[in-house]
Amino acid sequence: MHALSAPHFHDETKAREYLESLRWPNGPICPHCGSVKTPYKLEGKSHRPGLWKCVGCHEQFTVTVGTVFERSKIPLSKWLTATYLLCSSKKGMSSHQLHRTLGITYKTAWFMTHRIREAMKDGSGTLLGGPGTSGIVEADETYLGKTTGQGKGPHLSKKEKVVALVEREGRVRAFHVPSVTVNTLKPILEGQIAQSARVMTDEAQHYKKAAESFANHEKVNHGVKEYVRGDVTTNSVEGYFGILKRGLSGTYQHVSPAHLKRYVEEFSFRYNNRVALGIEDAQRAANALKQIEGKRLTYRRIGA
Numbered sequence: 068m069h070a071l072s073a074p075h076f077h078d079e080t081k082a083r084e085y086l087e088s089l090r091w092p093n094g095p096i097c098p099h100c101g102s103v104k105t106p107y108k109l110e111g112k113s114h115r116p117g118l119w120k121c122v123g124c125h126e127q128f129t130v131t132v133g134t135v136f137e138r139s140k141i142p143l144s145k146w147l148t149a150t151y152l153l154c155s156s157k158k159g160m161s162s163h164q165l166h167r168t169l170g171i172t173y174k175t176a177w178f179m180t181h182r183i184r185e186a187m188k189d190g191s192g193t194l195l196g197g198p199g200t201s202g203i204v205e206a207d208e209t210y211l212g213k214t215t216g217q218g219k220g221p222h223l224s225k226k227e228k229v230v231a232l233v234e235r236e237g238r239v240r241a242f243h244v245p246s247v248t249v250n251t252l253k254p255i256l257e258g259q260i261a262q263s264a265r266v267m268t269d270e271a272q273h274y275k276k277a278a279e280s281f282a283n284h285e286k287v288n289h290g291v292k293e294y295v296r297g298d299v300t301t302n303s304v305e306g307y308f309g310i311l312k313r314g315l316s317g318t319y320q321h322v323s324p325a326h327l328k329r330y331v332e333e334f335s336f337r338y339n340n341r342v343a344l345g346i347e348d349a350q351r352a353a354n355a356l357k358q359i360e361g362k363r364l365t366y367r368r369i370g371a
């Protein structure tokens with residue numbers, strides 16, 4: 068059976084039931100007051116399908132209230148299909164592709180992909196390299212944008228900069244930053260990495276100070292072509308940048324700096340839910356759908 072032939076991609080009732088089972092595995096929870104007291108279903112012609120009434124606060128709700136899908140006129144089955152496609156394509160899916168695949172306008176496709184990227188945002192908040200992980204976090208930066216020169220030099224200042232922290236054999240967190248300096252790097256490293264972790268970088272001066280508070284900061288010297296020394300290397304973070312760059316150049320040719328952050332989140336989400344960690348396409352899409360709540364305010368504040 069082809070993955071997209073599942074009923075919840077075609078039938079609105081099945082789509083709603085599928086999302087309800089993912090979001091509320093133990094029964095509906097009121098998004099207004101958080102009550103788990105069994106709400107009752109409002110049925111009949113005067114109510115839209117999937118409407119519940121809370122016995123705690125007496126407010127009504129559906130499974131999409133308080134999520135990035137809220138108040139959307141787009142059928143839920145299309146939201147689920149778009150989420151699946153964005154989660155299962157290695158390089159992502161552009162709004163143009165989605166517009167053609169789903170038979171929706173380009174504008175609608177653009178709107179949907181940006182909302183789904185909101186859901187993909189990592190909200191776990193746990194430190195990288197802490198207990199239960201490899202204990203190793205590799206940090207590095209990359210430069211994206213039009214090639215105006217090779218190697219290091221003043222042309223880099225015109226490029227977009229992304230800093231990534233990769234927990235070896237684990238998760239990534241990546242950030243679009245205005246500059247690569249101690250001042251931008253230090254709060255990122257200290258805010259995301261466990262103090263007990265072994266931090267690994269190249270020999271760049273900015274990492275020396277940015278990582279000074281960690282017990283272990285080990286470096287490879289790329290300047291003299293040293294890429295691996297024992298288990299010290301930045302190959303994992305460079306692997307992540309490879310995926311990001313191939314994806315952005317192939318699928319999203321014209322990412323504006325204003326939206327780069329969201330595309331970076333999208334690539335990080337897929338990396339954090341990758342096959343090597345035992346997560347297949349359907350599970351990856353389900354994981355994104357479990358994260359659709361509580362992000363609408365953030366989305367509004369960004370204002371797009």
Ligand SMILES: [Zn+2]
Nearest residue numbers: 097100121124
């Ligand atoms: Zn309530």
